[in-house]
Amino acid sequence: MLEITGINAGYGDVQVLYDLSLQVGEGEIVALLGANGAGKTTTLWTISGLLKPTSGQIRFENRDLMSMPAHHLPDLGIAHVPQGRGVFQTLNVLDNLLVGAYSRRAKAGRKEALEMVFGLFPRLHERQKQEARTLSGGEQQMLAIGRALMLRPRLLMLDEPSLGLAPVVVETVFEKIAEIGRTGVAILLVEQNLTQALSIAHRGYVLETGRITIQGSTVELMGNEYVKEAYIGL
Numbered sequence: 001m002l003e004i005t006g007i008n009a010g011y012g013d014v015q016v017l018y019d020l021s022l023q024v025g026e027g028e029i030v031a032l033l034g035a036n037g038a039g040k041t042t043t044l045w046t047i048s049g050l051l052k053p054t055s056g057q058i059r060f061e062n063r064d065l066m067s068m069p070a071h072h073l074p075d076l077g078i079a080h081v082p083q084g085r086g087v088f089q090t091l092n093v094l095d096n097l098l099v100g101a102y103s104r105r106a107k108a109g110r111k112e113a114l115e116m117v118f119g120l121f122p123r124l125h126e127r128q129k130q131e132a133r134t135l136s137g138g139e140q141q142m143l144a145i146g147r148a149l150m151l152r153p154r155l156l157m158l159d160e161p162s163l164g165l166a167p168v169v170v171e172t173v174f175e176k177i178a179e180i181g182r183t184g185v186a187i188l189l190v191e192q193n194l195t196q197a198l199s200i201a202h203r204g205y206v207l208e209t210g211r212i213t214i215q216g217s218t219v220e221l222m223g224n225e226y227v228k229e230a231y232i233g234l
């Protein structure tokens with residue numbers, strides 16, 4: 001579904017991604033793992049078209065994403081939840097969600113999408129009139145994911161959904177992500193929290209200083225001695 005081949009990208013003269021290749025198949029949950037500054041966010045920005053790579057290829061369902069402006073991606077069914085959530089603080093929950101259904105493709109199915117989001121996140125339904133800034137961190141993360149789901153995406157890209165959340169809340173958020181995956185939405189999950197990410201992912205890639213160093217199934221990564229030592233602390 002998503003096929004990235006040999007991407008080189010960075011900011012000005014500073015190269016951040018080196019010859020990066022990765023794939024996400026239909027309905028797959030794929031984790032992109034790595035420490036602070038490895039280039040995970042940069043990878044998502046590059047896929048979203050917010051950062052132009054200097055070379056390489058990005059294709060989604062055989063279409064060349066690199067020749068497309070970033071604002072066309074939602075109409076293809078690609079949604080991106082940025083790090084830090086980016087919900088509209090002074091809008092209430094309902095309006096935040098409705099803002100999410102701005103693409104031509106999403107506007108038509110807005111009512112059904114809202115029902116689906118409220119079904120997945122009953123808490124958002126209960127709090128639909130509440131201003132986003134008064135929600136807890138976990139609720140804001142759910143709102144950010146809910147807003148992306150209003151696009152009825154086929155590929156959902158999540159940038160560190162566990163960031164700043166208490167462990168018990170992280171668990172709830174990951175259960176919801178797994179549930180979204182079970183509905184057939186493909187997910188590219190960027191995470192520093194390797195154990196949590198691999199608890200729901202089918203496959204993963206480890207990114208280190210801009211290069212993919214290890215890739216494999218969840219079982220392979222969990223059993224990899226280097227991964228265990230460097231990322232799981234075993």
Ligand code: ATP
Binds near residue numbers: 016042043
């Ligand atoms: P984190 O988990 O801390 O978010 P990350 O793996 O997502 O890290 P990136 O945010 O992609 O990493 O950053 C990769 C490198 O690119 C870092 O060295 C960072 O300083 C640099 N970088 C990120 N954004 C910019 C920018 N706007 N201008 C210049 N350099 C940047």
